[in-house]
Amino acid sequence: MRRILPLVVSLAFLGGGALFAQAAGGQAPYSPANQLEAQVEAVGRDAGPSVVNITSTIISEGFFDQPIPQQAVGSGFVYDNHGDIVTNFHVVANANSVMVTLRTGKSYQAQVIGTDPSTDLAVLRVNATNLPPPLTLGDSDRVQVGEFVVALGNPFGLSHTLTFGVISAKGRIIKSPNGRYVGEALQTDTPINPGNSGGPLITLGGKVVGINSQIISASGSSAGIGFAIPANLVKQIVPQLIANGHAQHPYLGIEAFDLTPQIAHLLRSVGVSVPVERGVMVASIAPGSPADEAGLRAASQAVTFINTEVPVGGDIIVAINGMPIADFQDLSAYLQTEATVGETVSLTLYRNGKKMDMTVTLASRPQS
Numbered sequence: 001m002r003r004i005l006p007l008v009v010s011l012a013f014l015g016g017g018a019l020f021a022q023a024a025g026g027q028a029p030y031s032p033a034n035q036l037e038a039q040v041e042a043v044g045r046d047a048g049p050s051v052v053n054i055t056s057t058i059i060s061e062g063f064f065d066q067p068i069p070q071q072a073v074g075s076g077f078v079y080d081n082h083g084d085i086v087t088n089f090h091v092v093a094n095a096n097s098v099m100v101t102l103r104t105g106k107s108y109q110a111q112v113i114g115t116d117p118s119t120d121l122a123v124l125r126v127n128a129t130n131l132p133p134p135l136t137l138g139d140s141d142r143v144q145v146g147e148f149v150v151a152l153g154n155p156f157g158l159s160h161t162l163t164f165g166v167i168s169a170k171g172r173i174i175k176s177p178n179g180r181y182v183g184e185a186l187q188t189d190t191p192i193n194p195g196n197s198g199g200p201l202i203t204l205g206g207k208v209v210g211i212n213s214q215i216i217s218a219s220g221s222s223a224g225i226g227f228a229i230p231a232n233l234v235k236q237i238v239p240q241l242i243a244n245g246h247a248q249h250p251y252l253g254i255e256a257f258d259l260t261p262q263i264a265h266l267l268r269s270v271g272v273s274v275p276v277e278r279g280v281m282v283a284s285i286a287p288g289s290p291a292d293e294a295g296l297r298a299a300s301q302a303v304t305f306i307n308t309e310v311p312v313g314g315d316i317i318v319a320i321n322g323m324p325i326a327d328f329q330d331l332s333a334y335l336q337t338e339a340t341v342g343e344t345v346s347l348t349l350y351r352n353g354k355k356m357d358m359t360v361t362l363a364s365r366p367q368s
Contacts, residue, residue: 036148039204043150044162047202049103049132050078051152053159054087054110054124054198056095075153075199076100076124077208078134079238085110085124086238087198088213088229089117090177092124100126103160114241117178118249118336119233120213122198123241135200138207140186140230143167151190151212151226153199165190173333174214174227183333184230186210191222201228208234233337250339251365253289254296257281257311258327266305272312275353278326279318283311294360297351319348335362 032038054074059067074091078084085100092098098110108126115122143149144167151163169187176182188201192212201210210228217223240247259281264274285291285298299311317325321338325331339345344361 040164043202050135052076053101053154054091055099056092057097059096073157073195074197077200078131080134083126083128087122089115089120089122091198092122114245116237116247118176118180119237120176121237135208137231138209140209140232143209148204150202151192153196155193155195157195163191181329181332183337186228188226189224192226193221248341248364250335250341250362253286253291254282255284256328257283273353275350279316280328280331281316282314290360290363316350317347321345
C-alpha cells in the first residue's frame with residue numbers, strides 16, 4: 001500500500017481551467033443529461049471553490065551544501081471561518097514553507113498550526129478574509145457501500161479536478177505515516193492520484209465524508225483502490241490540532257508481536273504452550289504506562305526461528321471490550337477509532353494458558 005504522496009513537480013504549476021464544459025460563444029453550460037449528472041455537477045459547483053491547492057517547499061542540500069528547493073503539490077479544503085485549511089500530514093511533512101492557492105488564483109502563505117502523523121491529518125492557517133465557505137463534514141459511519149461520491153482536488157497539479165465513483169468498502173485499516181494504523185477508513189473506486197492528497201471525498205448531498213489519503217497501485221497512479229480518512233475521525237482530531245497543535249491518542253504502553261497460526265505451530269513444535277492461534281503477544285511494557293500499572297505481563301524469554309526472535313512467556317491479548325483482536329493492527333485501530341483517553345477498557349487475555357479479563361485505564365500517548 002502506498003500513500004498518495006504529494007506530487008513533486010519540476011515544471012511550473014499548471015493553472016486550472018473551467019470545471020464545466022460550455023458551448024461555443026460563451027453560452028450557458030449544457031443541460032445535464034439526467035438527475036445523477038445534475039447532482040455531480042452541483043457538488044463540483046458548490047464545493048469546488050472551497051477546495052484549495054497546497055504547494056509545499058522542502059529545502060534539501062546538494063553538492064557543496066548548496067540548498068535545493070523541491071516542491072510538492074497536494075490538496076485541502078476550507079474548514080472554518082477562521083482561515084483554517086485541512087489537509088493530509090504527509091502533504092506538509094518537513095516543509096520549509098507552504099502556499100495555499102484558491103480557485104480564483106489568489107495565493108497565501110500558510111502556517112502549519114497542527115499535525116498528527118498518526119491519522120495523517122494537518123491543519124494550515126492563512127491570514128485571509130472572504131475565503132470561500134467552509135465545507136460541511138458528514139457522518140462517515142452512515143455512508144453506504146455503493147453510495148456515489150465525488151473527489152475534488154489537484155491530481156498531478158491539475159487544479160480544480162473532479163472525479164466520480166462509489167464507496168467500495170468501509171472499515172478498512174490503513175497504515176499512517178508514522179507506522180501506526182487508522183481504522184474505519186473508506187475505500188473508493190473514485191479516481192484519485194498524486195496531488196489529490198488532502199482533498200475531500202464528498203457525497204452527492206454535499207457532505208465531506210473522507211479526506212483522500214492513500215492508494216494501492218503498482219504504477220503510482222489510480223488503479224481503482226483508494227482510501228480516505230473518515231470524516232468522523234477528522235471531527236475528533238482536527239479541533240485538537242487547532243486548539244493544541246497536536247492530538248491525544250489512547251495508549252496502552254506495550255510493544256507486541258503478532259501471533260499467527262504458523263507461529264503458534266512453530267512454538268508448539270519446540271514445547272512452548274500456546275492456547276490460541278491468533279492474538280497479540282506482549283513483548284515488553286513501558287514503565288509507568290497503563291499496561292504496567294494494570295499488571296500486564298511482558299515476555300520473559302525469546303525463541304529464535306530463522307533469525308527471528310519470538311517473545312514468549314508474556315500475556316496474549318485476544319479481545320478488547322469483547323471485540324476480537326487478531327493482531328496488533330486490530331488493537332491499534334480499535335484504540336484509535338473506538339477508545340478515548342481516560343477510558344477504562346477490558347482486555348481478554350491468556351496468561352500461562354489460562355483465560356482471564358483485566359481492566360486498563362488508557363492514558364494519552366507520549367508525544368515522543
